[in-house]
Amino acid sequence: MMPQQAGPELLLSRRTILAGFGASLAAMPFFPAWGQTQARAAPWQGVGRMVSDYVTSGRLAGAVAAMGFAQDEAEILARGARTLGKPGAVGADSLFRIYSMTKPITGMAAMILIDEGKLGLDQPVAEILPKFARMKVQRLPDGPIDDLVPAARPITIRHLLTHTAGLGYSIIQKGPLKAAYVKAGLVPGEISRLPIAQVFGAGPTAPSLTAFADRLAEMPLVYQPGTKWSYSTSLDLMGRVIEVVSGKSFDRFLRERLFDPLGMTSTFFRVPASEAGRLTTNYGIMQGLLIPLDPATASVFLDEPPFPFGGSGLISSPRDYDRFLRMLLGFGKLDGKRVMSEAAVRLGTSNLLPPGVGTAGTLANGGGFGAGGRSGLGEEEGTFGWGGAAGTIAFADLKRGWRGGLYTQYMPVEAYPLQRDFPKVAMNDAILMIGVERP
CATH class of the missing domain: 3.40.710.10 (DD-peptidase/beta-lactamase superfamily)
Known part of the structure; x- marks a missing residue:
């Protein structure tokens, strides 16, 4: 069913245009650890259903989830189109406005x-x-x-x-x-x-x-x-x-020290003309309808930005951002290549808040905060990640060795509970996969 909203106004809150995912990770309960010799009993079924349900119901034009354990390649669950009514399915290499998911990279x-x-x-x-x-x-x-x-x-x-x-x-x-x-x-x-x-x-x-x-x-x-x-x-x-x-x-520092070493060839502050065909359309939600807010063919991200926005400026693909998460799970290494030191990753993903400062009632919702992303505390210890204003969210669980990312394009974030629900569904899937020996 299409969501119904009161009134004709476009539900695009000024507070949430670049705001990130707030309490999403805060809702993730603890679950047991598993070793790298264990594997999935089934492929992320709950996440797959969520992606399919949101797209087939017409609430989203397209959505991609990238899920993985340790250093394994991500499993990609994708449904829908880059732009409604036009050819071109979303996939691992589609380009999404990740907005505040830029912050952990800058961190x-x-x-x-x-x-x-x-x-x-x-x-x-x-x-x-x-x-x-x-x-x-x-x-x-x-x-x-x-x-x-x-x-x-x-x-x-x-x-x-x-x-x-x-x-x-x-x-x-x-x-x-x-x-x-x-x-x-x-x-x-x-x-x-x-x-x-x-x-x-x-x-x-x-x-x-x-x-x-x-x-x-x-x-x-x-x-x-x-x-x-x-x-x-x-x-x-x-x-x-x-x-x-x-x-x-x-932007050069990011390219030389992170993007090139990680093989992140689809992460940009400006989408090159040669890659414009992979860009998705960003939609605003109005009376339950998807209204083009930033059309792919005329996107502002095809223009040179005034400067590289370290808090919100990046376009990336699910495959690319997953490589960043894999590096975090590898404590600085990806595919055997060291990009950051283990100490830097451990410190950056830990709680760096000054003494006496908490996050209750904020977008970080009671968690800690590390280098540009929310850092889990207590039962959530080891989780690190953040989300973007156009519906994206990604995190790594460094303690238990898994990662997840969801990529779609809609504003405002609070129009759907997607960012809040995705970590819960993904984690439930992960629990069901525990205990099966990896071939």
């Missing part, structure tokens, strides 16, 4: 530099970007932007990685600070060439990553650094930190 890039001693986890950002030396903080969050107090402590690399720097986000903030962000071009991401993008506060974006960082330094913080988890532009700012420290442009 792991930072961990490479930390591991090499070029960055310190608790190093003040102002040592790299001096304009962040004397930050001011709103006395009342989202209140007047001229009623400020000095920052009690410097913003650190840890704060950027874990959304505890106190920075704002144009998709989260309200009132005068949101308006100031939009006016300054601090809109960290692109949605569409269509006029509807203006509904979500989209406007002229800072012309470069340098300009983005400089303008961000002029904005007041929403919270004192190190005191509160608040979703923010911090991973976009981390992109600027990475290029200053590495001496390379941010």
